[in-house]
Amino acid sequence: MKYISFLSLCIFFNLTLLVHTNAQSIAVKGNISYSTIGEVETSFITPGISLEGRAGKHWSIGADIGFGKNGSYQMFHFTPAVKYYFGRSLRSFFLGTGIDAIRLKRENGGPIGYPFEDRNAPTGIVAGIHGMFGAQTIINNHLAIGFQFTFGYAPGIDSGFLHPLFSAGYAF
Numbered sequence: 451m452k453y454i455s456f457l458s459l460c461i462f463f464n465l466t467l468l469v470h471t472n473a474q475s476i477a478v479k480g481n482i483s484y485s486t487i488g489e490v491e492t493s494f495i496t497p498g499i500s501l502e503g504r505a506g507k508h509w510s511i512g513a514d515i516g517f518g519k520n521g522s523y524q525m526f527h528f529t530p531a532v533k534y535y536f537g538r539s540l541r542s543f544f545l546g547t548g549i550d551a552i553r554l555k556r557e558n559g560g561p562i563g564y565p566f567e568d569r570n571a572p573t574g575i576v577a578g579i580h581g582m583f584g585a586q587t588i589i590n591n592h593l594a595i596g597f598q599f600t601f602g603y604a605p606g607i608d609s610g611f612l613h614p615l616f617s618a619g620y621a622f
Contacts, residue, residue: 475504477540477586477594479619483516485525486612494518494525500617504539505532514615519557526553529600531582540594540621546582550602550611551575578604578611586617594621 479500486493498516505511513530531548535541553575580602588594594617601612 475540475622477502477512477588477619477621479594479596479617481514481516481615481617483514483600483613483615485516485518485527494520494523496525496527496613498527500619502533502540506539508535508537508539509533510535510539510544522557524555524557527551529580531580533582535586541587543585544583544598546598548580548582549577550580550600550604551577552604552611576604578602580611584615588621592621594619 477500479502480497481500482495482497484493484495496516496518498514500512500514502510502512510533511531512533513528515526515528517526518524528551529548531546533539533544533546535544537543555574580600582598582600584596584598586594586596586598596617598615598617599612600615601610603610
């Protein structure tokens with residue numbers, strides 16, 4: 451329940467900030483990422499959705515939400531971030547930072563284990579900081595396409611987490 455409340459608060463915060471932006475400065479994107487998480491020796495392909503809006507000439511704020519499965523795990527991640535574009539925001543190379551909130555669940559209900567909350571728990575949540583770099587452009591004034599590579603660290607995950615992300619969507 452706490453996780454859902456945190457997620458709702460973050461989405462509300464992002465939407466509130468985006469209400470005051472100009473036309474063609476909000477992008478809604480579908481995305482796909484490939485994720486690895488530290489000692490959990492597995493990887494995920496996670497389809498998801500992104501919302502990103504201009505917060506100035508070179509700045510944007512946004513969030514990615516994704517969900518993926520593999521043989522024995524399900525993963526949900528929420529990634530709010532701030533990006534600095536070297537050119538016009540939403541249309542050039544960028545660097546960014548934010549947080550990752552990751553929820554991992556074993557499909558058969560067995561324990562998740564290290565680095566999550568409890569070795570005997572069937573689900574676990576971990577949060578950490580991340581950095582990213584990538585590029586995005588808007589084609590024909592509305593089609594937004596992009597790529598980013600995200601790397602991060604969460605307490606308890608010795609080797610951290612990383613994921614490349616590809617996105618395509620619509621800019622209003």
